[in-house]
Amino acid sequence: MSGAGNGREAVDAIRVEHISKRFGAVRALEDVSMHLKRGEVLGLIGDNGAGKSTLVKIISGFQKPDNGKIFVNGEEVQLRSVTHARSLGIDTVYQDLALVPGMSVYHNMFLKRELLGKLGGFHVPLLNNREMKKRARTYLDEMGVRIPDVDAEVAQLSGGQRQSIAVARSVYSEAKILLLDEPLAAMGVKEGALILDLIRKLRDEGHVSMILILHNYAHVFEVCDRVNLLQHGEITLDKPTSETSVDELTELVVREYRQVQTGSG
Amino acid sequence: MAVAGSQAKSHERVRSLGWRALGAFANRREASILVVAIGLIIYFSLRSSAFYSGATIKNIAEYVAPVALITCGEVMVLINGEIDLSVGRVFALSPIIMYLASAPAPDGAGLPIWLGVVFGLLAAAAVGLTNGLITTYLGVPSFITTLGMLFFLNGINLRALHGFQVATPGGHTFRQIFGAYPLWFNSEFWWALLAVVVLQIVLVRTKWGVHTVATGGNVIGARESGVNVRWTKIGNFMLCSMLGGFAGIMDSVRITSILPLQGGTDIMFLAVAAAVIGGTSLMGGSGTIVGGFLGVVVLAILNIGFVILGVSAFNFDLIIGIAILGAMILNVQIQRLKNLGQLGRGR
Secondary structure, three states: OOOOOOOOOOOOOEEEEEEEEEEOOEEEEEEEEEEEOOOOEEEEEOOOOOOHHHHHHHHOOOOOOOEEEEEEOOEEEOOOOHHHHHHOOEEEEOOOOOOOOOOEHHHHHOOOOOOEEEEOOEEEEEEOHHHHHHHHHHHHHHOOOOOOOOOOEHHHOOHHHHHHHHHHHHHHOOOOEEEEEOOOOOOOHHHHHHHHHHHHHHHHHOOOEEEEEOOOHHHHHHHOOEEEEEEOOEEEEEEEHHHOOHHHHHHHHHHHHHHHHHHHO | OHHHHHHHHHHHHHHHHHHHHHHHHHHOHHHHHHHHHHHHHHHHHHHOHHHHOHHHHHHHHHHHHHHHHHHHHHHHHHHOOOOOOOHHHHHHHHHHHHHHHHOOOOOOOOOOHHHHHHHHHHHHHHHHHHHHHHHHOOOOOHHHHHHHHHHHHHHHHHHHOOOOOEEOOOOHHHHHHHOOOOEOEOHHHHHHHHHHHHHHHHHHHOHHHHHHHHHHHOHHHHHHOOOOHHHHHHHHHHHHHHHHHHHHHHHHHHOOEEOOOOOHHHHHHHHHHHHHHOOOOOOOOOOOHHHHHHHHHHHHHHHHHHHHHOOOOHHHHHHHHHHHHHHHHHHHHHHHHHHOOOOOOOO
């Protein structure tokens, strides 16, 4: 059923097969297979400790799986590092956002991809701050992210603004596959709407495929094409959002909770 | 009513102006330390005409040079979220290695003095590398790593010279470059100024600088962004050590002798104090080289100013203590206000 995917019409952006990961005695992922189509927005849900973050960390090259295979655009790869994954177009926006609070918005946007200046046609190892500021400004405006001043320190911005910058940064870096770890965590309704708008905009443009880890099932139905439910390190549901409902997802999770309760009680 | 309203408004405006000024003050920490430095110069100048004599200024430059070089390195390490307590011992180690390489046989290997300098700096780099590797790969906090290194190096230094002091080797040209007074100040001071300028540019205008700030500000985030946080830290430990070694070599030329107990914890803590007074955060993630340099200048002015005024040297430590505590309280409180979103928001 789950071949390598080579030679298909529509090659999956990401396909993982039989991934397992243990941390000591803790079984984080057990024989997980999943895929992400090109241009698709996939919602990944599950209770705390179900292995969502671990799965995302493996796909982003931050952690290595104990076994299993990963295919990017149909080709099998061994992700060596975050940088390696990024070179393949996979980028992650982590819960902690990977933003440096004491640094300016534009330096954050260009972290590890800084633009260097030129002097008389020669590259010099000095940063081209003016160009970075200009591009950050233009790009954030294009994305509809309202940041009053790209010179401002990130510490001075709201949670929604920070999240937007983090997402914008990934897309700006030409990421083709975007992994968002709880993009709406700890965010007000207004701020959350901003992010959802941004995700919709990206989906409609169709250049990136996205995996979103979400806690709020209503959000899944707002922006996702398909949803995967992770329970105890295994995928227990894989359906297009049009064929499932908040009730069904809730029911599955609650049933698991009851089983755990009766099992231990 | 209307009058009361406009009064309240103007009151509001004054308040917000005050907040904004405080915000700008917080954002440009060099400015505040510069004000302190200028204030001290004016104070001491008014108290004693001897203060602005050529000799005093030369004295201040002599005092500033070695501490400033070490402060440059220490600021980078502190911004990185680490600390180097051992650099004061490298200050003594490098000239000792230079002596062992370049002093005429049988005391040394009789190599050219240039090679001696290179060996001295390589030894310093090796110390920084060791500090960095132990801290980043073995996970020992740098406070402990470099505390251990501090004692270890002192043992090495004392053994190498059997506890005695020796004469600094080297010919005329060598002394001109590293120890003499070519233009007004001693050459070490010019080297220190060069280090300040170059490293300030490195800090704010290069990838290395941005990665150093990022590593100290959010180590996990920096790593997730692909910054090599380990080697950023190791590199800064090496830089700090080498600046300490270089300062030690030049100081040994200036005082024409090499002592195993030269520098030590005194000069290291002065450098840390200068960095903190100059606005570098001990928590990492922010700081400036220029601020650190101005911090050294302030300490030098205080020290030499008190001597000129004939004030007891005891007061020097007293004032430094107050200055460090004051600077830190200001630092922490301003950061807290900032995080509360009351400052620097502008509009």
